[in-house]
Amino acid sequence: MKLFQEAIFLLSVLLPFTVTAASSELTFRFNHVGISVANLTLQRDWYNRTLGFSSLIEVVGPMEMPAAPTNSSTSASMSKPSTIQAVQLQNPTTGAIVELIWLSSSMPASRLSTSSAAAAAVQGLFHFAYRVPDLDRAIRKLKEDGVHVVQPIAQGAPYVNHEQSTFAYISDPEGNLIELIQMEY
Structure with missing residues (x-):
C-alpha cells in the first residue's frame, strides 16, 4: 500500500491554469472527482484500503434534497425528493480528493x-x-x-x-x- 501512498497522482497536484477574460484573470486548480455510487460504505472502504485514501469530510446525513425541476430531460426518479449521503476521501501523500455521493434516486x-x-x-x-x-x-x-x-x-x-x-x-x-x-x- 505504501506504493500507492507515494505514487498516486491526480490533477489536483498539477499547476493551476489561468484564463484571461476581457478584464480579469481567472485561475483554476483541479479540486476533486465526484462519483455517484450505489453503496457508499463499500466504495469508501475500497478507496481507503486499495488506493490509500482516508476520510476527509463525511456528510453524516442522510439529508433531504428537493426534487429537481421537471422538464423533458429530467428522469422520473429526480421528480421526487431524494436522500443524500456523501464522503470526501483524500490521499494523505498527494492531496488527491475523491468525493463519493449516494443519492436515493440515483440509477446505474x-x-x-x-x-x-x-x-x-x-x-x-x-x-x-x-x-x-x-x-x-x-x-x-x-x-x-x-x-x-x-x-x-x-x-x-x-x-x-x-x-x-x-x-x-x-x-x-x-x-x-x-x-x-x-x-x-
Whole structure:
C-alpha cells in the first residue's frame, strides 16, 4: 500500500491554469472527482484500503434534497425528493480528493467497464487517472489484492512533448474505470 501512498497522482497536484477574460484573470486548480455510487460504505472502504485514501469530510446525513425541476430531460426518479449521503476521501501523500455521493434516486449508468473503448463509447466522464512510477508493480499488487484489471498494460501514443506512456485500466467495485499511467521521460 505504501506504493500507492507515494505514487498516486491526480490533477489536483498539477499547476493551476489561468484564463484571461476581457478584464480579469481567472485561475483554476483541479479540486476533486465526484462519483455517484450505489453503496457508499463499500466504495469508501475500497478507496481507503486499495488506493490509500482516508476520510476527509463525511456528510453524516442522510439529508433531504428537493426534487429537481421537471422538464423533458429530467428522469422520473429526480421528480421526487431524494436522500443524500456523501464522503470526501483524500490521499494523505498527494492531496488527491475523491468525493463519493449516494443519492436515493440515483440509477446505474449504462456504461460497462468491460473495456476502456466500450466505456468511451458512452458520452461523459468515463475514467480518471493516477500516475504511478512502476506500472508493472502496481498492477501485480492490485491483482494480489483482488482488484479487477479491465485492460492490461498497453503502450500509449507519444504525447506532444514526446513523452512515452504505458497504461492500464482497473475498476472499483461498482465498475468505475481508473486509469494508471507510467510516463517515460
